Ligand SMILES: Nc1ncnc2c1ncn2[C@@H]1O[C@H](COP(=O)(O)OP(=O)(O)O)[C@@H](O)[C@H]1O
């Protein structure tokens with residue numbers, strides 16, 4: 001579904017990504033792990049068409065996206081879930097879910113969103129600012145699904161969440177994955193990562209230096225946590 005080849009990205013003179021290649025298949029969750037500053041968020045933004053300094057190939061469903069802007073990529077089915085969670089603070093949950101137009105190929109009905117995220121139904125009339133971190137993360141995921149994304153680009157969805165909510169986010173990602181949605185996930189919580197994903201790319205100095213299966217991540221958990229500085 002997603003194929004990235006020879007991707008380079010930079011800020012001014014500073015190179016951040018060097019010759020990155022990866023693929024994500026429908027119904028597959030692939031993670032990016034790496035130290036702070038390794039370029040994980042830049043990679044997600046480059047795939048979404050939000051990073052101006054980039055070259056290389058990003059293709060989706062076999063189509064080279066070239067320099068297509070982010071809103072056109074959203075129409076094809078790419079959905080970015082940013083690390084700041086991107087809600088409209090003064091709007092209610094329902095408004096956050098219904099105001100962005102459902103542009104992508106697989107939009108969810110509001111009923112389906114509320115069935116999948118009962119906590120958002122309970123909080124539907126609350127302003128986004130009044131939500132807990134976990135609820136805001138649910139809202140960020142729900143928004144891109146409602147808009148019709150088939151590939152989610154999720155940037156550290158469990159950051160700052162209590163363990164119970166981490167479990168809840170994992171349940172949702174598995175449910176979404178089992179319905180055929182693909183996910184490229186930036187994640188530092190290795191237990192969470194192995195619970196939802198199939199493959200893990202280790203990003204260092206702008207390159208994918210290793211690709212690990214779940215059993216390899218579990219075997220090397222201690223070493224990886226030390227490396228990541230967690
Ligand atoms: N707006 C920016 N201007 C200049 N450099 C940036 C900017 N944003 C990020 N960087 C640099 O790019 C590198 C990669 O950042 P980022 O993709 O956010 O890493 P990660 O998400 O892995 O922590 C870091 O060295 C960071 O300092």
Ligand SMILES: [Mg+2]
Pocket residue numbers: 040041042083155
């Ligand atoms: Mg980041």
